[in-house]
Amino acid sequence: xxHATTEPTRSWILAEFxxxxxxxxxxxxxxxxxxxxxxxYSPYPLHxxxxxxxxxxxxxxxxxxxxxVLGGTGALLMMYYLNAxxxxxxxxxxxxxxxxxxxxxxxxxxxxxxxxxxxxGLNALNGLPRPHHPxxxxxxFVKTATSSAYWISxxxxxxxxxxxxxxxxxxxxxxxxxxxxxxx
Amino acid sequence: MATEHxxxxxxxxxxxVPVLLGNHTDETLTDTLFGHVWRKPGFxxxxxxxxxxxxxxxxxxxxxxxxxxxxxxxxxxxxxxWAFGIINFVWWIGIGHAGTLISAILLLFQQxxxxxxxxxxxxxxxxxxxxxxxxPVIHTGRPWYAAxxxxxxxxxxxxxxxxxxxxxxxxxxxxxxFTISLLFWFMGLIPDLASLRDRSKGKLQxxxxxxxxxxxxxxxxxxxNWKVAYLIMAGISTPLVLSxxxxxSFDFAVALLPGWHATIFPPYFVAGAVFSGFAMVVTWIVxxxxxxxxxxxxxMRHLENMNKIIxxxxxxxxxxxLMEHFIAWYSGNxxxxxxxxxxxxxxxxxxxxxxxxCNVVTPNLFWFKKIRTSIPAMWILSILxxxxxxxxxxxxxxxxxxxxxxxxxxxxxYPTWVDFTLFAGTIGFFSTLxxxxxxxxxxxxxxxxxxxxxxxxxxxxxxHPGLMKAGLPEGHAAH
Numbered sequence: 187x188x189h190a191t192t193e194p195t196r197s198w199i200l201a202e203f204x205x206x207x208x209x210x211x212x213x214x215x216x217x218x219x220x221x222x223x224x225x226x227y228s229p230y231p232l233h234x235x236x237x238x239x240x241x242x243x244x245x246x247x248x249x250x251x252x253x254x255v256l257g258g259t260g261a262l263l264m265m266y267y268l269n270a271x272x273x274x275x276x277x278x279x280x281x282x283x284x285x286x287x288x289x290x291x292x293x294x295x296x297x298x299x300x301x302x303x304x305x306x307g308l309n310a311l312n313g314l315p316r317p318h319h320p321x322x323x324x325x326x327f328v329k330t331a332t333s334s335a336y337w338i339s340x341x342x343x344x345x346x347x348x349x350x351x352x353x354x355x356x357x358x359x360x361x362x363x364x365x366x367x368x369x370x
Numbered sequence: 371m372a373t374e375h376x377x378x379x380x381x382x383x384x385x386x387v388p389v390l391l392g393n394h395t396d397e398t399l400t401d402t403l404f405g406h407v408w409r410k411p412g413f414x415x416x417x418x419x420x421x422x423x424x425x426x427x428x429x430x431x432x433x434x435x436x437x438x439x440x441x442x443x444x445x446x447x448x449x450x451x452w453a454f455g456i457i458n459f460v461w462w463i464g465i466g467h468a469g470t471l472i473s474a475i476l477l478l479f480q481q482x483x484x485x486x487x488x489x490x491x492x493x494x495x496x497x498x499x500x501x502x503x504x505x506p507v508i509h510t511g512r513p514w515y516a517a518x519x520x521x522x523x524x525x526x527x528x529x530x531x532x533x534x535x536x537x538x539x540x541x542x543x544x545x546x547x548f549t550i551s552l553l554f555w556f557m558g559l560i561p562d563l564a565s566l567r568d569r570s571k572g573k574l575q576x577x578x579x580x581x582x583x584x585x586x587x588x589x590x591x592x593x594x595n596w597k598v599a600y601l602i603m604a605g606i607s608t609p610l611v612l613s614x615x616x617x618x619s620f621d622f623a624v625a626l627l628p629g630w631h632a633t634i635f636p637p638y639f640v641a642g643a644v645f646s647g648f649a650m651v652v653t654w655i656v657x658x659x660x661x662x663x664x665x666x667x668x669x670m671r672h673l674e675n676m677n678k679i680i681x682x683x684x685x686x687x688x689x690x691x692l693m694e695h696f697i698a699w700y701s702g703n704x705x706x707x708x709x710x711x712x713x714x715x716x717x718x719x720x721x722x723x724x725x726x727x728c729n730v731v732t733p734n735l736f737w738f739k740k741i742r743t744s745i746p747a748m749w750i751l752s753i754l755x756x757x758x759x760x761x762x763x764x765x766x767x768x769x770x771x772x773x774x775x776x777x778x779x780x781x782x783x784y785p786t787w788v789d790f791t792l793f794a795g796t797i798g799f800f801s802t803l804x805x806x807x808x809x810x811x812x813x814x815x816x817x818x819x820x821x822x823x824x825x826x827x828x829x830x831x832x833x834h835p836g837l838m839k840a841g842l843p844e845g846h847a848a849h
Binding site: 244245247265280301309337 | 396533536538543545549550554561567568581585586587588589590595597598606620817820
């Protein structure tokens with residue numbers, strides 16, 4: 187738990203569920219109660235959470251597409267500039283601008299930039315790397331969240347109905363309920 | 371639980387043995403699949419690791435000799451200017467291809483059985499590509515100068531790489547392949563690393579796994595992005611893996627040399643790569659599933675499926691040989707035809723017939739279910755396939771080069787002890803990396819196996835509520 191020397195600003199109410207139905211009904215109930223900062227935690231991706239919490243589709247495809255366009259055009263311009271403009275190399279009198287022979291490198295650069303943008307875009311959107319997070323303060327959470335159980339977190343300004351939310355989550359069938367506070 | 375397995379098998383008409391054995395929950399799967407990371411390795415691991423390190427020693431020795439004496443320490447000559455270096459390069463790159471095929475193509479085809487073996491095969495890809503990259507770097511003789519002509523780097527010479535050359539395509543293809551494979555593998559590892567972090571007992575373990583997992587906490591918002599990103603990585607890896615060995619084959623096919631200048635090369639190289647790659651997966655996974663206690667997750671079904679892929683790709687490779695020989699004869703070009711006659715009857719005929727035996731004859735034994743499902747038989751056959759595929763690259767490269775258009779350019783090629791040592795050294799280096807991987811990282815993609823189990827479970831209940839209720843552990847019936 188947080189060693190509060192200063193006033194905590196936000197609270198995370200965490201609840202553990204053993205099956206998906208319980209988690210999804212908790213998600214719907216908390217959303218209906220007007221909480222906006224809700225997240226779930228599971229050892230593997232779950233179906234139905236996105237809909238229950240009304241998340242918008244991921245922005246990853248746009249980031250990946252940007253990478254693809256940059257990679258392909260970047261490779262084309264690079265080869266054009268280096269081999270045809272800056273230092274023209276005559277290879278067996280072939281055309282200086284010989285696009286068919288540039289296709290393999292254009293393709294590889296498209297893939298490379300798409301992959302790099304996807305990977306770094308993923309971490310940027312997820313806010314990772316982030317070694318520490320308030321939810322890790324809960325021992326019960328750390329014990330099962332990444333290996334065998336489903337968790338929900340509701341984030342509220344500290345002191346605003348923490349206990350009531352905990353009771354509500356217990357009522358939906360949570361196995362464990364825990365509270366952690368963010369220390370500024 | 372027996373009824374559940376019977377049902378799992380019945381649901382898929384092609385399935386004999388289920389992809390997941392035993393009465394597993396997320397909890398027990400975590401224990402089973404992480405077990406080998408927490409256990410202190412036994413004598414066997416240390417013995418193998420010692421052997422692998424000795425092999426790595428050979429690697430260091432061979433590189434030291436090569437850099438000290440120069441490329442003259444190798445058996446290369448004129449006309450055989452390309453020999454062991456590129457043979458081993460192509461062989462290792464090819465081995466890597468199975469990993470990408472399993473992780474990307476089978477993911478897109480929604481082949482659930484891939485989840486048990488993809489981590490393992492992807493690790494193999496990365497380690498194999500590292501070995502492959504050693505050869506083009508070392509063969510420059512002075513690798514510290516290599517960056518100047520391999521990468522578009524503004525050197526003081528002010529001369530840029532020549533992008534019309536297949537060798538430049540190769541540089542881009544292989545470096546992209548390595549980068550993307552590594553990112554894809556790592557992306558899949560992050561959730562498992564987080565799980566390892568949360569179950570670590572020691573402080574050092576917790577810190578190391580904590581750093582590697584980037585602070586992953588299994589958040590739904592993260593999974594939401596991760597699912598899409600993982601699919602995109604699979605989507606781009608699929609054409610990438612096909613392009614890599616096609617580009618490798620262009621190194622040969624674009625040259626106007628009898629025996630190399632063939633349009634069949636790209637598909638035939640890709641099939642050969644998958645063929646040898648799957649063989650290498652079988653060679654490693656057979657002992658690994660036993661010693662790491664993974665028999666519930668890597669079942670006979672996985673092994674049999676892999677053997678079927680070896681059979682299919684083996685037949686494609688055989689067809690490639692057939693067409694290559696047919697076209698050489700049908701072209702009416704006597705230089706082309708003499709290369710093929712020389713391969714079968716010339717000074718390297720022994721290697722040629724070993725290639726035919728290992729690549730054309732042995733995979734056909736996998737037509738028999740008994741052999742396909744026999745552990746010792748598949749292990750031996752998988753090694754024969756890799757010997758055969760190495761011989762194939764030797765035949766393509768050395769026999770095409772050693773007899774030029776005029777007899778005055780004819781010269782035999784003999785590898786030196788440095789060539790053999792470097793090749794053995796890369797096998798040692800590869801084994802070292804693999805054994806370290808099996809010691810410190812989960813050999814099976816745990817999060818993905820759990821997801822597959824979860825989906826199977828939901829699927830069952832959905833279709834057969836009565837049947838499943840009895841079979842499932844308490845607390846799961848309500849799904």
